[in-house]
Amino acid sequence: MRTHVVDHPLVSHKLTTLRDESTDSPTFRRLTDELVTLLAYEATREVRVNEVTIQTPVSEATGVKLASPKPLVVPILRAGLGMLDGMMRLLPTAEVGFLGMIRNEETLAASTYAERLPEDLSGRQCYVLDPMLATGGTLAAAIRFLTDRGADDITCICLLVAPEGVAALEQELSDLDVPVAVVTAAMDERLNEKGYIVPGLGDAGDRLYGVAQ
Template identity: 80%
Template sequence: MRTLVVDHPLVAHKLTALRDETTDTPTFRRLADQLVTLLAYEATRDVRVRETEVTTPVATTHGVTLSTPKPLVVPILRAGLGMLEGMLRLLPTAEVGFLGMVRNELTLEASTYAERLPDDLSGRQCYVLDPMLATGGTLAAAIRFLTDRGADQIITICLLAAPEGVARVEAELAGTPVPVTVVTAAVDEKLNEKGYIVPGLGDAGDRLYGSAGS
């Protein structure tokens, strides 16, 4: 597994504003959307393309277009939905699937409660959206779910990650032949006793949508 921390002043600037406890929900949503697009620029560096020919107003030349099957973007519900528009701004022709996973706050284990994905993901490049890579259980389970259906490359975009979560995902995926990359704005200091990232930015889902349904 490869972890890519995007080192860019605009990424750091927007992440700083997201961390601020005084940032209100509308502003948090807008900043998260903008940050995802910046991270997606790095995450899509290896997006699959094919050569094509195009006629300009002056001449015919060669270029590239996205390969088929198209990339599949998979937000993990619910907080991952807040990252979807920022991702699609960069990949508007991508297909979108949904994966609902919930973490048991006592055991910190993840379970699947809903999914809307093709049964066969053979040959698919999947972009998983999950704001916080905390304990790593949810992300590891999501990646296994996708690879079990045949996905052959997984790129995950997270706003923040904890070292414990990165280590757990790497350990649980050891021996998996599918290449996995985690793209994030920062790897923070640690997890606290409740499984939250420190210093972090709080509960991303609550800050995006409020506490209803938490």
């Protein structure tokens, strides 16, 4: 598994404001959208393309177009939805599937409660959107779900990751014969006793959408 921390001043600037507890939900959503587009630029460096010949107003030219089957973008509900627009702005012709996963706050184990994905993902590159890689349980379960359906290349885009989550993900997927990459804005210090990333930015879903009472 490959982990890539994007080192760019704009990424760091936007992430700093996201971390600030005084940042309201509308601003948090906008900055998440902008930050994901920056991360997606790095995450799609290995996107599959085919060479094509086109006619410019002056002459023929050789270029590339996205290969078929098209990439599949998979936000993990609910917080991953806040990352979708930023990803699709960069990759508008990609297809979108949805995966609903929930983490048990006591056992930290992840389970699937909803999905809208093709039954056959053979030959598909998948881009998984999940704001936080904390314990690694949710992301590992999502990757297994996709590879069980045939996905053969997976890149995860996360706003933040914790060292414990990266290590757990590497261990959980050690037997997986599929390339997996994690692209993130920062590797934080650690997890606290509740499984939250420190210093982190709090609960991404709550900060994106508020807390339903």
